[in-house]
Amino acid sequence: MLEIKCPWCGPRDESEFAYGGEAHINRPDPETSDDLAWAHYLYFRDNVQGLHAERWNHAYGCRRWFNAVRDTVNYRFHAVYEIGEDPPVEVAK
Amino acid sequence: MSNRRRQNYSAFSLFTQGMSHHKHWQKAWRSPEPRSHYDVIIVGAGGHGLATAFYLAAEHGITNVAVLEKGWLGGGNTGRNTTIVRSNYLQTESSDLYDKSLQLWEGLSQHVNYNNMFSQRGVYNLAHTPGDVRTTLRRVNANRLNGIDAEYHTPADIRANIPYINTSPDARYPILGGSFQPRAGVARHDAVAWGLARAADERGVDIIQDCEVTGINRDGSRVTGVETTRGTINAPKVGVVVAGHCSVLAEMAGLKLPIESHPLQACVSEPVKPVLNTVVMSNQVHGYCSQSDKGELVMGAGIDSYAGYGQRGSPRVIENFLAAIKEMFPIFSRMRMLRQWGGVVDVAPDASPILSKTDIQGLYFNCGWGTGGFKATPGSGWVFAHTIAKDEPHPINAPFSLERFVTGRLVDEHGAAAVAH
Numbered sequence: 001m002l003e004i005k006c007p008w009c010g011p012r013d014e015s016e017f018a019y020g021g022e023a024h025i026n027r028p029d030p031e032t033s034d035d036l037a038w039a040h041y042l043y044f045r046d047n048v049q050g051l052h053a054e055r056w057n058h059a060y061g062c063r064r065w066f067n068a069v070r071d072t073v074n075y076r077f078h079a080v081y082e083i084g085e086d087p088p089v090e091v092a093k
Numbered sequence: 094m095s096n097r098r099r100q101n102y103s104a105f106s107l108f109t110q111g112m113s114h115h116k117h118w119q120k121a122w123r124s125p126e127p128r129s130h131y132d133v134i135i136v137g138a139g140g141h142g143l144a145t146a147f148y149l150a151a152e153h154g155i156t157n158v159a160v161l162e163k164g165w166l167g168g169g170n171t172g173r174n175t176t177i178v179r180s181n182y183l184q185t186e187s188s189d190l191y192d193k194s195l196q197l198w199e200g201l202s203q204h205v206n207y208n209n210m211f212s213q214r215g216v217y218n219l220a221h222t223p224g225d226v227r228t229t230l231r232r233v234n235a236n237r238l239n240g241i242d243a244e245y246h247t248p249a250d251i252r253a254n255i256p257y258i259n260t261s262p263d264a265r266y267p268i269l270g271g272s273f274q275p276r277a278g279v280a281r282h283d284a285v286a287w288g289l290a291r292a293a294d295e296r297g298v299d300i301i302q303d304c305e306v307t308g309i310n311r312d313g314s315r316v317t318g319v320e321t322t323r324g325t326i327n328a329p330k331v332g333v334v335v336a337g338h339c340s341v342l343a344e345m346a347g348l349k350l351p352i353e354s355h356p357l358q359a360c361v362s363e364p365v366k367p368v369l370n371t372v373v374m375s376n377q378v379h380g381y382c383s384q385s386d387k388g389e390l391v392m393g394a395g396i397d398s399y400a401g402y403g404q405r406g407s408p409r410v411i412e413n414f415l416a417a418i419k420e421m422f423p424i425f426s427r428m429r430m431l432r433q434w435g436g437v438v439d440v441a442p443d444a445s446p447i448l449s450k451t452d453i454q455g456l457y458f459n460c461g462w463g464t465g466g467f468k469a470t471p472g473s474g475w476v477f478a479h480t481i482a483k484d485e486p487h488p489i490n491a492p493f494s495l496e497r498f499v500t501g502r503l504v505d506e507h508g509a510a511a512v513a514h
Contacts, residue, residue, distance in 0.1 A: 001407050002399075015409050019398040021353065039499040043351035043442045047340035049402045072354070072402050 005080050006058045007066050020055030022046060023067045024087075049073060050092035055083075099295045102206050121287060122294035127301050127326050131159045133481055134319055134328040136306050136342060138162035140171040140282070141459055141466065142334035143289035144474020145481070146298045147205070152475070153482035156297035159328070161321060163305035167286030170336050173404075173436035174467040175359050175393045177372055177383065179216045179277035181243055183232050186492040186504045187445060188239040193489055194472025195276060201471055207288025209280050210386060214371050216277035217251065219421070221266040221377035233272050244273045254371065257424045265420060266378050279372060279383055285470055309346040309456070316346070316455040332457045332481050337402065337437025339460035346453055350460065351498045352439045355396040356406035357464055360415075360433035362425075364388030373421065380417030382425075389431060392418055396438060396464060405435040438463050443503035448477055448490040457481050458495070 002014035022045050028037045046052075052072045057065050069079040069087050079088045100106060100119050110118055133149060135142045138160045149155040162168075178198055180191035202208050220229040229245065236243035248260040248268050260268045290300055301323070308320035309331065318327035333342045337354045364387050374381035380394045394414030397406035411433060419426050441447060441461035446469070448459050459477045462469060476490040486494065492504055 001409055014407055019400075021400075035499050035501075039351075040349070043498045044349045045340070045351065045353055046349065047353055047400065049338070049341050049354075052400060054400065070399070072400050075399075075401060075403055 002075060002077075004056060004068070004077065006061060006064075007080050007082060008064060009058060009061045012058070012061060016058060016060040018057040018059040020057055020065065023053040023055045046092075048092040051078060051089065053087045053091045099206075099291065102208070121291040122300055124302065125299045127159060127161075127299065127304060127321070127323050129325070129327060131299070131326065131328045132157040133330045133332065134158075134326060135160045136319065136331065136333045137169075137335040138166045138286075138290065138300055138302065139169050139334065139336065140167065140286050140289065140470035141336075141462075141473045141477070142332075143167075143286060143293055143300075144471050145332055145334060145459065145477045146300075146474075147289050147293040147296070148475045148478035149482060150293060150296035150298055151204075153478060155482055158293075158298045159326060160293070160298060160300045161304045161306055161319070161326070162300070162302045163322075165302050166290055166300060167283055170436040170438065170466060171282055171286045171470075173359065173434055174282055175381065175383070175391045176279045176282045176385075176467060177216065177277070177374070177381070178211070178280055178468040179274050179372075180241055180468070181216070181218070181232065181236050181272060181274045181277065182506055183235050184504050184506060185239055187506055188236065188241055189489050190446075190472055190476070190493070191469060192239070192241050193475065194469045197471035197475060198280065199276075201285075202288070205288040205292035207284060207291055209284040209288050211278065211280040212386075213276050213278040214383075215273055215275045216372040216374060217246070217255075217271045217273050219251075219271040219373065219375040219377070220269050221375065222269070225377055226269050229270060229272050236272075236274070242274055242276050244275070246271050246273050255369070255373065257368075257422065258373070259421055259423055268421070277372065279385075281386070282467060289470075289474075306342065306345070309342070311346065311453060314452070314454055316453050330455045330457070330481055332459060332477060334459040334477070336460065336462065336466065337439050339439050339458060343458065346451070346456055348451060348453070350447070350458070350495075351442055352447075352461055353400050354402055354437050355399070355440055356401045356403060356435045357393070357396045357438045358406045358410055358433065358435045359391065359393035360411060360430050361385070361389040361391050362428040363431050365390070365428070368424070375417060375421060378417035378420055380414040380421070382418050382422065390425065390428060396440065402437050403435070404437055438466075440464070442498070444506040445504035446473070446493055447495055448473065448480060448486065448493045449495040450480065450484070450486070451495065
């Protein structure tokens with residue numbers, strides 16, 4: 001069981017959270033984007049082995065979204081930060 | 094170098110070797126030093142990689158092949174799955190692929206002269222809600238239209254085959270029916286890897302363990318080989334078959350894949366006498382269970398929700414699927430668990446695999462099998478060998494290209510494939 005530090009509620013068990021996948025994926029303008037750019041937005045992911053910026057939702061708590069940097073190898077959280085902010089630690093690419 | 098004769102495994106050879114206390118068996122495969130050049134390099138000596146190498150040699154006469162493995166042969170997801178083999182997928186594209194695989198399973202032990210203990214004991218996929226029943230009936234009918242054996246069983250039919258399953262209408266999620274595929278079943282996963290390795294080695298394939306690929310070399314838009322922990326190895330064609338680590342290999346070639354890697358967990362109980370003679374899967378309460386030939390109950394469910402390369406997951410997932418198994422089989426409530434483990438699975442957005450050429454000439458990817466790759470082991474190798482040998486996909490795997498994510502022609506098997514992915 002992971003212990004996840006919600007920026008608003010503090011440390012809680014993983015079972016209260018929903019995972020939201022890779023963070024910082026910007027939606028291209030559908031009017032001007034081509035199929036390849038749209039496919040990358042929808043489906044293609046960095047899927048890094050190492051520090052990963054990702055979204056979480058405190059689904060059974062305050063129900064708010066936030067970002068986190070987590071190591072995908074040992075699952076340790078390195079930072080949590082608000083939606084719209086840049087990762088406070090360097091992430092793998 | 095090709096066509097080394099191997100001892101034939103038979104009842105007679107078992108008897109004669111027994112006369113000398115089993116001291117004179119040949120090694121099942123060699124451990125050669127890597128050469129500097131091959132016609133084809135396969136990255137990953139799991140079931141799919143070994144099957145690819147085997148069919149390259151057996152079907153296409155390409156024997157100057159190296160299979161590179163960073164750890165030991167069959168030590169990844171091939172040795173970590175719950176060994177279920179079935180082909181009752183909804184979509185026609187999936188039916189063609191998985192049933193080709195099932196047909197190959199039916200002759201695989203003879204073909205490679207290695208008993209992989211393939212046991213066609215059938216697979217149940219249970220329905221617990223009226224919606225479940227409708228989608229199950231739809232899938233049974235779709236399977237039959239595609240020539241795949243499928244039966245719809247009522248709770249009475251299910252109880253007749255599995256007397257102690259909880260078909261009480263008072264259950265939290267009562268069993269309202271289920272599909273049954275008689276040709277489905279289980280196989281011994283280690284033996285599958287060992288048999289394919291032995292048969293590929295016999296035909297001249299070099300299987301090189303403890304050899305991690307650290308880079309993919311290119312000359313412009315052509316692949317020229319790989320960098321490894323045991324030096325540079327050149328080849329005009331490289332097939333990557335590394336399941337959960339496919340994005341890591343893709344990044345070495347400057348590619349990005351529509352894949353997320355997740356932990357998938359399973360566990361086995363202490364061994365008990367024969368009690369379950371088929372495979373039972375439930376999407377709704379979310380657990381599946383079979384009994385191995387050793388007597389252990391083999392159990393699993395879905396992925397951990399978060400991305401992870403750690404080959405382990407969270408205990409709450411195990412707790413959830415054990416609760417589901419206990420709900421279906423109250424008789425198992427006192428069973429003790431013997432082992433629990435995790436693997437890293439490569440999940441694609443449509444829960445269908447990628448068997449594809451790439452933008453780089455000579456570089457091929459076989460990935461995206463997610464939670465259901467074991468059943469496809471021979472079929473995956475068969476179509477991927479064709480793709481590499483001919484430099485174009487076989488009609489069976491043409492729909493499973495990388496381009497489908499750009500064109501939008503997904504093969505959507507999420508929830509439709511009889512179990513949640």
